[in-house]
Amino acid sequence: AAGVIQSPRHLIKEKRETATLKCYPIPRHDTVYWYQQGPGQDPQFLISFYEKMQSDKGSIPDRFSAQQFSDYHSELNMSSLELGDSALYFCASSPDYNEQFFGPGTRLTVL
Amino acid sequence: AQTVTQSQPEMSVQEAETVTLSCTYDTSESDYYLFWYKQPPSRQMILVIRQEAYKQQNATENRFSVNFQKAAKSFSLKISDSQLGDAAMYFCAYRSPPGVSNFGNEKLTFGTGTRLTIIP
Numbered sequence: 555a556a557g558v559i560q561s562p563r564h565l566i567k568e569k570r571e572t573a574t575l576k577c578y579p580i581p582r583h584d585t586v587y588w589y590q591q592g593p594g595q596d597p598q599f600l601i602s603f604y605e606k607m608q609s610d611k612g613s614i615p616d617r618f619s620a621q622q623f624s625d626y627h628s629e630l631n632m633s634s635l636e637l638g639d640s641a642l643y644f645c646a647s648s649p650d651y652n653e654q655f656f657g658p659g660t661r662l663t664v665l
Numbered sequence: 666a667q668t669v670t671q672s673q674p675e676m677s678v679q680e681a682e683t684v685t686l687s688c689t690y691d692t693s694e695s696d697y698y699l700f701w702y703k704q705p706p707s708r709q710m711i712l713v714i715r716q717e718a719y720k721q722q723n724a725t726e727n728r729f730s731v732n733f734q735k736a737a738k739s740f741s742l743k744i745s746d747s748q749l750g751d752a753a754m755y756f757c758a759y760r761s762p763p764g765v766s767n768f769g770n771e772k773l774t775f776g777t778g779t780r781l782t783i784i785p
Contacts, residue, residue: 587772587773589773591708595777596756596775596776596777596778597710597756597773597775598775599772599773599774602772610772612772642708644710646710646773648771653712653715654773655712656702656709656710656711658707658708658709659708659709659710661708
């Protein structure tokens with residue numbers, strides 16, 4: 555069965571650089587969620603989209619922005635990267651309100 | 666806001682034995698969903714089991730079962746016949762019910778996790 559695809563899987567950036575993370579949901583899933591998991595932490599909700607519209611927002615820094623495109627894939631744009639942004643970033647997709655299917659995550663390291 | 670508490674940072678169990686992981690939550694909602702996710706060293710988030718609050722029957726998935734106590738706001742996970750592959754971080758998660766017209770805001774709120782070690 556198709557799963558959520560995230561790219562890249564690993565990303566290394568310098569401080570103050572910009573990063574773009576991509577998420578390709580499972581086909582026919584219209585809802586995408588982004589979570590950030592710091593080292594030794596639980597995942598924290600960042601932002602979600604339903605039918606290409608932002609539907610909910612968590613503790614996402616103003617330096618971050620995201621959108622969902624017409625093909626339902628989503629991108630998380632992160633600017634002016636800080637050391638504290640180093641984390642595992644998960645995307646999850648859902649066809650309804652029952653279950654969220656997680657991608658493998660993108661590990662971002664900021665040096 | 667909903668909160669999820671896992672009071673056991675680490676647990677260990679002998680292989681083939683049974684272990685119970687605890688989770689409590691706080692909410693003012695009457696209808697919601699609870700989940701247990703497993704995160705092995707690969708860091709993949711894997712759904713273990715799901716419970717709908719309106720269902721009185723405890724969910725069961727093979728060796729995994731829950732003890733859902735709605736009044737006490739408790740949602741524990743029991744793993745029977747523990748196997749080496751069960752070693753992982755386990756997260757309890759809460760999700761609000763969907764809105765009538767605003768799908769997509771059913772974010773998951775996670776507990777801090779319990780690291781489970783299986784002793785051969």
